[in-house]
Amino acid sequence: MKKSNTFKLGVAIVAILIVAAGYFAINNFMSGQKGSKTIIVTIKDSTTSKTLVDSKKYKTDAANLGDFLAQYKDELGVQMETSKYGRFVVGLKGIKTEDMNKGPWWMYGYESPSQNITMKVGEAPGVDTLGINDKDKVEFVFMNFAAK
C-alpha cells in the first residue's frame, strides 16, 4: 500500500472513531434510566372523546418507549410499523390508523418529572428515540392534528 493511502486510511479511521463517539454520546444522553421503573400511561381517542386507559401504572425494565410498548403489546393492543427511522405506533387498544396520509394518527405527549422534561402531544420524538425514566407519564391520543 502506498504511503499516502496508509495516511488516508488512518485519517478515515480517526474520523470514523470521532463520529462514532459523538453518535454514542448523543445516544447516551437520550437513553433512559436502566433497571426497573414505573410508567404512567393514558390513552385517549379524541375522535370519540373516550379515555381508554386513564393514568394506569406499568412496571418495566425497558430502556425506551418502543421497547415498553413491545413489552405490553397484548395488554395495550399495540401495533407498530417499522420505518428506517425506527418503529412508530399505528394502533392501540384496537383503534388503528387506516389511512396514513389522512389520519387520524396516534400521537403522544411525554412528561418526565425526574428529567424535568415536558413535551406536548405531537411533539415527542419516535418511540425508539425516547428513553424512559421512573414515574414518566405518556399520553397517547388518537387525533387528526397535533395540539399546539
Place this chain on the structure above:
Amino acid sequence: MNTRELTRIAVLAALLYVIQFVGSFILYFEWVNFTILLYGVYLKRKEAWLSVAVFSLLVMLTRGIAPWSIMYLALFPQYTLIYSFFKNKIKSEYIYAFLGFVLAFLCGTLIDLPYMLTAGLGYEALIFRLLAGFQVSLGNGIVTFVSTLFLLKPLKKVFALTRY
C-alpha cells in the same frame, strides 16, 4: 444552451435522482452530498447548478411539494456554488472531505428548519429533535467524508472523459 448541454444536464440530474432514491432506503448511508460535491468540483458551474436544480425539481414532482422537498431546491443547488467557488483554489482532497462533511452534516438540520420553525415545538422537543437529527447527520457526514477522501481524485478521470 444547445441540445448536448441539455441532454448532459438531464442525464446528470437523473443519475443524482437514482442515487438519492436508492439511498432513501438506508438511514445513515447517502451519496447525494458526495455526488453534489463531485458535480460542483468537476463540472462547469452553470452545468452543476442546473443539474442539481433539475434533480431537486424531479424530487418535488415525484415525492410531492412539501417543506422538505422545497428545501432541497433551496439548498442543494447552492451547495454546488460553494464547491464550485473553491474548485480552483483548493486541490487537497482532505479539505474537500472536511467541507463535504460540514455541508452534509448541516443539510439534515437545514432541510428540517421549516418544520422546526413552524411547528411551535417546546424547548425540550426542539433539543430532542435536533439531537436525533444530528445522529443521522453524523452518519451522512462521515459517508461524504470517507467517499471524498478516497474517490474524489480517482473520479476526476471519469469526469475528464465526459468533457466535451
